[in-house]
Amino acid sequence: MTQKLVIIGNGMAPGRMLEHLFEQAPGLYEVTIFNAEPRVNYDRIMLSPVLSGEKTFEDIIIHGDGWYIDNNVTLYKGHRIVSIDRNARTVTSDHGVTESYDRLVIATGSVPFIIPVPGKDLPGVITYRDLDDVDAMLLAAQSREKAIVIGGGLLGLEAAAGLALRGMDVTVLHVMPTLMERQLDPAAGYLLQKAVEERGIKVITKANTKRIIGTDRVEGIELDNGTIIPATLVVMAVGIRPNAGLAKDAGLAVNRGIVVDAGMRTSDGDILAVGECAEVDGMVYGLVAPLYEMARIAAAHLAGDTKPAFVHSDTPTKLKVTGINLFSLGDFADGDDREEIVLRDATAGIYKRVVIKDNRIIGTVLYGETSDGAWFNDLKKKGADISAMRDTLIFGQAYQGGSPLDPMAAVAALPDDAEICGCNGICKGKITSAITGKGLTTLDGVRAHTKASASCGSCTGLVEQLMSLTLGDAYNPAAVTPMCTCTELGHDDVRRLIKAKGLKTIPAVMQELEWKTSCGCAKCRPALNYYLVCDWPADYADDYQSRFINERVHANIQKDGTYSVVPRMWGGVTNAAELRAIADVVDKFEIPMVKVTGGQRIDLLGIEKEDLPAVWADLGKAGFISGQAYAKGLRTVKTCVGSDWCRFGTQDSTGLGIRIEKFMWGSWTPAKLKLAVSGCPRNCAEATCKDIGVICVDSGFEIHFAGAAGLDIKGTEVLGLVKTEDEALEHIVALTQMYREQARYLERIYKWAKRIGLDEIRRQILEDGEKRRAYYERFVFSQQFAQVDPWSERVSGKDKHEFKPMATVGFEAAAE
Amino acid sequence: MSWIAIGEIDDIPLRGARCIKTPTAKIAVFRTADNAVYAIENRCPHKHGPLSEGIVHGAAVTCPLHNWVISLETGAALGADEGTVRTFPVRNDNGRLSIALAEPALAAAE
Ligand SMILES: Cc1cc2nc3c(=O)[nH]c(=O)nc-3n(C[C@H](O)[C@H](O)[C@H](O)COP(=O)(O)OP(=O)(O)OC[C@H]3O[C@@H](n4cnc5c(N)ncnc54)[C@H](O)[C@@H]3O)c2cc1C
Ligand code: SF4
Ligand code: SF4
Ligand code: FES
Numbered sequence: 036m037t038q039k040l041v042i043i044g045n046g047m048a049p050g051r052m053l054e055h056l057f058e059q060a061p062g063l064y065e066v067t068i069f070n071a072e073p074r075v076n077y078d079r080i081m082l083s084p085v086l087s088g089e090k091t092f093e094d095i096i097i098h099g100d101g102w103y104i105d106n107n108v109t110l111y112k113g114h115r116i117v118s119i120d121r122n123a124r125t126v127t128s129d130h131g132v133t134e135s136y137d138r139l140v141i142a143t144g145s146v147p148f149i150i151p152v153p154g155k156d157l158p159g160v161i162t163y164r165d166l167d168d169v170d171a172m173l174l175a176a177q178s179r180e181k182a183i184v185i186g187g188g189l190l191g192l193e194a195a196a197g198l199a200l201r202g203m204d205v206t207v208l209h210v211m212p213t214l215m216e217r218q219l220d221p222a223a224g225y226l227l228q229k230a231v232e233e234r235g236i237k238v239i240t241k242a243n244t245k246r247i248i249g250t251d252r253v254e255g256i257e258l259d260n261g262t263i264i265p266a267t268l269v270v271m272a273v274g275i276r277p278n279a280g281l282a283k284d285a286g287l288a289v290n291r292g293i294v295v296d297a298g299m300r301t302s303d304g305d306i307l308a309v310g311e312c313a314e315v316d317g318m319v320y321g322l323v324a325p326l327y328e329m330a331r332i333a334a335a336h337l338a339g340d341t342k343p344a345f346v347h348s349d350t351p352t353k354l355k356v357t358g359i360n361l362f363s364l365g366d367f368a369d370g371d372d373r374e375e376i377v378l379r380d381a382t383a384g385i386y387k388r389v390v391i392k393d394n395r396i397i398g399t400v401l402y403g404e405t406s407d408g409a410w411f412n413d414l415k416k417k418g419a420d421i422s423a424m425r426d427t428l429i430f431g432q433a434y435q436g437g438s439p440l441d442p443m444a445a446v447a448a449l450p451d452d453a454e455i456c457g458c459n460g461i462c463k464g465k466i467t468s469a470i471t472g473k474g475l476t477t478l479d480g481v482r483a484h485t486k487a488s489a490s491c492g493s494c495t496g497l498v499e500q501l502m503s504l505t506l507g508d509a510y511n512p513a514a515v516t517p518m519c520t521c522t523e524l525g526h527d528d529v530r531r532l533i534k535a536k537g538l539k540t541i542p543a544v545m546q547e548l549e550w551k552t553s554c555g556c557a558k559c560r561p562a563l564n565y566y567l568v569c570d571w572p573a574d575y576a577d578d579y580q581s582r583f584i585n586e587r588v589h590a591n592i593q594k595d596g597t598y599s600v601v602p603r604m605w606g607g608v609t610n611a612a613e614l615r616a617i618a619d620v621v622d623k624f625e626i627p628m629v630k631v632t633g634g635q636r637i638d639l640l641g642i643e644k645e646d647l648p649a650v651w652a653d654l655g656k657a658g659f660i661s662g663q664a665y666a667k668g669l670r671t672v673k674t675c676v677g678s679d680w681c682r683f684g685t686q687d688s689t690g691l692g693i694r695i696e697k698f699m700w701g702s703w704t705p706a707k708l709k710l711a712v713s714g715c716p717r718n719c720a721e722a723t724c725k726d727i728g729v730i731c732v733d734s735g736f737e738i739h740f741a742g743a744a745g746l747d748i749k750g751t752e753v754l755g756l757v758k759t760e761d762e763a764l765e766h767i768v769a770l771t772q773m774y775r776e777q778a779r780y781l782e783r784i785y786k787w788a789k790r791i792g793l794d795e796i797r798r799q800i801l802e803d804g805e806k807r808r809a810y811y812e813r814f815v816f817s818q819q820f821a822q823v824d825p826w827s828e829r830v831s832g833k834d835k836h837e838f839k840p841m842a843t844v845g846f847e848a849a850a851e
Numbered sequence: 852m853s854w855i856a857i858g859e860i861d862d863i864p865l866r867g868a869r870c871i872k873t874p875t876a877k878i879a880v881f882r883t884a885d886n887a888v889y890a891i892e893n894r895c896p897h898k899h900g901p902l903s904e905g906i907v908h909g910a911a912v913t914c915p916l917h918n919w920v921i922s923l924e925t926g927a928a929l930g931a932d933e934g935t936v937r938t939f940p941v942r943n944d945n946g947r948l949s950i951a952l953a954e955p956a957l958a959a960a961e
Contacts, residue, residue, distance in 0.1 A: 552908070552909060553884060553885070554866060554883075554884040554908050554909060555908055556906075556908045556909075556913070557905070557908060557913030557918065557920070560906060560908065561906070579864075580865065580866040580906070580907065581866075581906065582906075583906065583915065584915040585915075587904075588904075592901075592904060592915055592916070594898070596899075596900070596901040596904075836862060836863075836864065836869060840869065840871060840872045841857055841858050841862055841863070841870060841880060842855075842856075842857040842858055842871050842872075843871070843872040843873075844855050844857070844872070844873055844952070
């Protein structure tokens with residue numbers, strides 16, 4: 036029988052644990068997760084690049100909503116567990132949900148430490164832990180005023196660098212004499228301070244905060260020595276504490292963190308703890324590498340294998356501020372029993388220090404030039420005796436064995452068990468064997484299969500070097516991904532060249548752009564056909580043999596080779612005559628399944644291909660045309676009943692939806708296009724997860740776009756508010772045309788928008804009236820050729836061969 | 852084995868396919884870009900998708916259900932996938948096509 040596994044907290048540690056568990060023991064547990072943060076599992080390490088603008092939140096999601104569905108995991112977002120009842124074996128959330136467990140995993144992470152000074156609770160004083168904190172910082176940064184970061188450690192400096200990049204005037208207050216003193220010795224700390232100051236960030240060391248000033252919100256900080264520094268934002272990044280209160284209340288053994296044994300079991304054998312909240316062998320951790328190790332062990336124990344045990348190992352620290360390279364590992368305090376080797380190069384801004392005890396490396400600090408980090412880490416881990424290379428050790432791996440090596444040779448020389456990705460504990464051999472064994476050729480592929488470079492990303496350079504070593508010329512990181520194996524060109528180049536060279540047929544494209552195959556493949560042909568349909572609406576003759584079967588026969592193929600038929604129902608509105616006609620068709624053709632779709636219309640399933648024209652003929656008599664439910668093109672416009680019926684309706688949402696659908700039907704787009712119009716912000720038509728959506732409000736029409744509710748789930752972005760229906764239509768049409776002209780085949784609007792940037796789209800569609808008008812007109816022009824009902828064409832005899840067998844043989848013989 | 856006339860080459864669209872119905876199986880007849888004609892069973896080795904509905908490229912077809920690529924010459928799945936469909940000899944006499952069927956393919960199951 037499946038057991039119930041409940042997890043408190045949905046951070047990086049339990050996420051990794053579940054990946055291992057589902058691999059080792061699929062189906063063993065029914066999993067429920069409660070997460071105080073209202074979101075899926077994401078890469079917390081990468082919040083700083085989100086803050087600085089180098090990444091978006093979508094980029095750092097580890098498990099999208101689809102993952103939870105696929106693995107049958109129930110995730111309660113925004114539910115904080117407030118109590119654990121160990122007798123009843125239940126947990127209860129702040130929203131009153133109670134869930135029972137057979138096994139419980141506590142993974143509540145850490146809470147940021149707040150220094151107990153007056154004013155700490157003022158609005159504008161925040162910590163740095165999750166996405167909400169990043170959002171708060173981004174909001175504050177819009178003012179471009181002054182910010183103070185308290186704490187000159189890893190987190191504080193990343194926050195400071197991000198805020199400075201966002202245009203704030205930032206001061207870092209650090210209580211110790213040098214920055215990052217726990218990871219860096221004073222010399223490296225000094226170099227770091229200079230580099231931070233070069234980015235326009237002020238650094239005050241030995242700064243003791245006395246109080247935070249402000250009445251309604253923060254106005255500044257007063258230091259011990261009376262200095263007053265004004266600020267509208269204060270970020271406290273002075274350390275973290277294991278979040279163990281819940282466990283303590285439940286009567287579990289708690290010291291600094293929740294006490295667990297080497298198998299991650301707490302003092303109650305049915306309850307495990309993993310992540311920053313756990314304390315194992317007297318140690319608590321704040322970097323992911325050991326937490327991932329905990330995850331691996333907890334998963335094994337949950338799967339029934341109780342052998343694996345957690346062992347401590349040092350994790351190197353790196354700072355993720357673009358342009359600052361530093362690496363710190365192990366113990367580097369001075370001492371009589373230790374010896375140190377130092378290299379300084381002031382002009383190049385390099386400082387390296389290796390601390391040695393009994394001829395073995397116990398600590399390393401590298402600043403400015405960190406490529407030997409992996410090598411030093413490897414020597415330390417193995418406890419290698421370095422006496423033979425003492426004189427050249429500090430110059431790095433390249434200088435061992437006489438002549439200097441290039442960086443590639445240095446990577447080549449690393450042993451197979453040398454660790455490359457510290458976060459995930461992935462060694463060189465595992466990466467190279469995955470590259471060769473699985474035929475990986477892209478960084479994304481390596482990330483997917485090995486997890487190397489998939490967490491903090493600081494080993495990406497090493498992984499790329501490994502890839503070029505293993506693959507030789509076959510690896511070309513700068514290259515665009517080709518459309519398919521028939522060409523070296525990417526989609527964007529092909530689109531550009533089609534226009535630039537005036538190529539108007541598929542053979543012309545293949546000839547001019549030097550296709551490697553005679554007539555393409557099932558990947559490039561439909562793409563080219565779309566590009567030509569879109570770019571030359573008046574000239575290009577649609578090549579049906581380059582379309583997928585659904586678009587060729589204008590129905591959706593099903594798993595048994597029959598088809599489904601969906602007539603258009605404008606805006607989801609129908610009437611008795613239409614329903615009667617559908618009912619008659621169902622009876623006449625003995626259609627086995629009739630289903631209401633998610634797009635507000637009716638699907639007739641299980642129709643034999645040969646019957647399609649006759650079905651369409653009957654539907655056509657009742658006024659139906661194809662709903663194009665099969666098309667990479669305009670699908671549906673969902674609507675609510677709006678101001679005509681609904682007591683909340685602000686505009687005629689049904690009327691607008693029908694108008695849009697009548698205007699846009701028949702148009703081909705790079706991927707399917709689904710729209711919706713809601714009559715008020717209650718949003719009954721679910722417009723905010725559509726490709727394009729409209730929310731009617733009293734003052735007009737709010738236009739949304741780039742939502743998704745399929746494999747990925749994503750709320751829409753707002754394009755802008757317009758006053759009239761006419762304007763709404765013009766904006767929607769122009770946006771669609773921009774997407775049609777620019778996106779890659781099969782790229783949904785949210786992916787395209789992310790690639791080219793929301794601001795660019797707003798600039799062209801919302802702000803630049805001339806551009807918008809031009810897009811609109813190009814769309815209208817192409818509609819003359821697109822708005823032909825494919826069903827009535829086929830009823831009149833077009834493509835007859837599609838619907839009839841070529842010959843029927845052998846039945847006479849059988850009849851004898 | 853018997854040769855049976857099935858129609859003209861122009862009945863099949865270029866880079867397309869048509870079906871032949873027999874009592875025991877459906878056979879897909881393909882015409883490639885360079886006018887070669889092949890006949891294979893209309894049943895993908897993966898999950899029995901109708902290969903005649905796929906996109907034809909070179910001497911291969913991509914199954915419409917999950918994109919396996921099947922060689923028209925050998926009937927074998929190309930690339931990483933494994934599986935084979937039956938192939939049938941086809942003769943092209945100046946555009947008139949006939950295919951060779953083994954008797955069991957003709958006879959209905961009794
Ligand atoms: C900005 C930043 C940069 C970092 N950079 C690095 C780096 O470069 N390298 C590195 O190794 N590490 C880095 N870290 C640390 C790393 O992110 C953490 O060690 C790791 O995320 C901890 O994982 P976890 O699963 O233990 O806890 P978390 O990821 O913190 O997850 C705990 C979750 O539990 C939830 N929760 C808490 N209490 C409850 C409750 N009662 N009920 C329900 N849910 C609850 C919380 O909302 C939270 O979502 C960084 C951290 C931050 C914030
Ligand atoms: S979205 Fe608003 S107007 Fe439309 S049905 Fe819902 S409540 Fe009524
Ligand atoms: S209809 Fe859609 S959701 Fe349902 S099984 Fe098919 S692809 Fe999946
Ligand atoms: S049935 Fe042909 S690929 Fe699946």
